[in-house]
Amino acid sequence: MTSPKTSLSARPVPPTIRDVAQAAGVSLGTVSKGLNGTGQLREETRARVRSAAERLGFRPNDLAQSLLRRRTFTVGLISTDRYGRFSIPVLEGIEDALGTARMSVFLCNGADDPARERQHIESLLAKRVDGIIVTARRADPRPPLDLVDGSVPILYAFAQVADVDALCLLPDDLGGGRLAGDHLIRAGRARIAHVTGPVDFEAVRHRRDGLKQAIMEHGLTWRPELVISGEWSEAWGREAVARLLATRQTIDAIFCGSDQIARGAVDALRDRGIAVPDDIAVVGFDNWEIIAAATRPPLTTVDMNLHELGRQAGLRMLDLIDGGGERGIVRLPCSLVVRASCGQGDKQNTGQAADRPLS
Amino acid sequence: MTSPKTSLSARPVPPTIRDVAQAAGVSLGTVSKGLNGTGQLREETRARVRSAAERLGFRPNDLAQSLLRRRTFTVGLISTDRYGRFSIPVLEGIEDALGTARMSVFLCNGADDPARERQHIESLLAKRVDGIIVTARRADPRPPLDLVDGSVPILYAFAQVADVDALCLLPDDLGGGRLAGDHLIRAGRARIAHVTGPVDFEAVRHRRDGLKQAIMEHGLTWRPELVISGEWSEAWGREAVARLLATRQTIDAIFCGSDQIARGAVDALRDRGIAVPDDIAVVGFDNWEIIAAATRPPLTTVDMNLHELGRQAGLRMLDLIDGGGERGIVRLPCSLVVRASCGQGDKQNTGQAADRPLS
């Protein structure tokens, strides 16, 4: 009952093309041709080879094949830091695109440790990956990948690098800010406050600029005093509302830099008996389902379409591997997801709006 | 300026051991020995080899090495479904343990599609991974991995399978439930309601049983009518509180099956002017920071220590690869994270308590 290659103590050794050749009573080359559909073979021989392979449970050794063809159909995915809520959808998108192309992904977590990152790169290069994708928890500029010699294409997804030769895929935060502002203005709001995260985030600056653009393009007044920065938390959202109300300025809307901030803001407004959206409309950012949908009322918010960004990263990596593809910074559009926090919007999804003038 | 192996059009081809041999003026075997510290070599020769390798930027081809040594130092990680909030820490833990052992990880997302899962397994086996770890979004039993012939060890982490030969690592939900119950009782609560998720989750049944055990061991009465199941959402937490209060039964604590439910419950209690923890104490489950810390008051909750579970999975996979390691279902302890939602607990972290009688 025991196959010759199986011993009781050790793990079964996978059969090689040699075993198949022997079993089918043909030569090595014939098996290769038979299994790969190459060369000229009598159909009967091909069938005999195939059935022998099947019977033995033969599975070609990818290592040997890769060695020969100088291509591993494998890419390395380096994430600078621990996985956050942003890296996950990006990662899934990448996997989607790559998996469809039957490429495998090596996962490497840098854990914010440059030494470890370097070690991972070393290992990926030794494994002869066809390409490397770098992601981060935050889209701000980072130092370029260490010790890379151009032997392999590199792509930064939701990560940015000074290197102009590299391709960086980033969400269009500015467009996202415009989307939010435009939506609010079309809903009849004119005095829009902006409660956001720390200004050292590039995204914070871009979203603010986007809001400003929308306001100016609609011929309204841009009021810098209505922009306040804090941390990315619900607590800050609550505090910001308190501060805003304390200044006694009239506002009829708040564009928040994140859904967490928005949730805090909405809670604080409700605590004070201020109706959302009737008295003050609120728009969030991130479309973090678990927060946005649980808020009362549910948040209208900007979605960075991170899964799609990841998919694009995978797709473009395939181009790069094939020697094509562009370089530089590419920004992918955000879209607006309308829920209840600023009334029934006049449109469901304005994903494209960011690309054309608001007029 | 251009190295001989570099052309303008194509990507530079990495140097081989051959190039190094030529550059150092020695034979192939000598380079191998020189670089690996094996064999008997004159120190001067060794140095010459090393410097030649350095100069050329030589990096041994892992494919060739793996082919020869019949070991890839690579494991496949298959997640049945999209990454959820539970798979992420598990995944990080696995990577931690494996990365430390200098093993690489192939990431494969099954996306709930058995065909795709099978295809991934096929590919992993072809790549001759040293082992496969399976994870899921949910710890309930799943069908065993398809088409595996024992050529490679398999480990289920936060996933369960009927196969008794497999090793499954799971959180000790029952212990977690006991932890919560015990904490509440020691805080002086005697009438504990349990608002939880759908009963078709094994975790829901285990957590409930754990609570029951704690209650019985303390000599209190177990009241099944205080257990209500719904969905894993804040909305359900709010609704459950409404229902509970409507029945006019006296309760002084609620143990919630998840932090989301707990947050909904706490919000609903606050809306009604019921003080947490003074009137009713609340304990959550998951220690999902983003929810637990933002709740007012912040949630005391059970942590499944998923990162550690992942780390264990990685470590045990190493054992399995070495031919050792145990089989069967192994449950890893939960711990309690004390915040404010049931008063200042009498202890900070009772991770071990689940393992010994509560007495």
Next chain:
DNA sequence: TTGAAAGCGCTAACAA
């Protein structure tokens, strides 16, 4: 102390 040669599992060019 070093070199030559065989072989890991496979493909492809060339012979038969």
Next chain:
DNA sequence: TTGTTAGCGCTTTCAA
């Protein structure tokens, strides 16, 4: 139509 051979990049005997 099939078999033989060389070679992908490396390690490891065995000879020299």
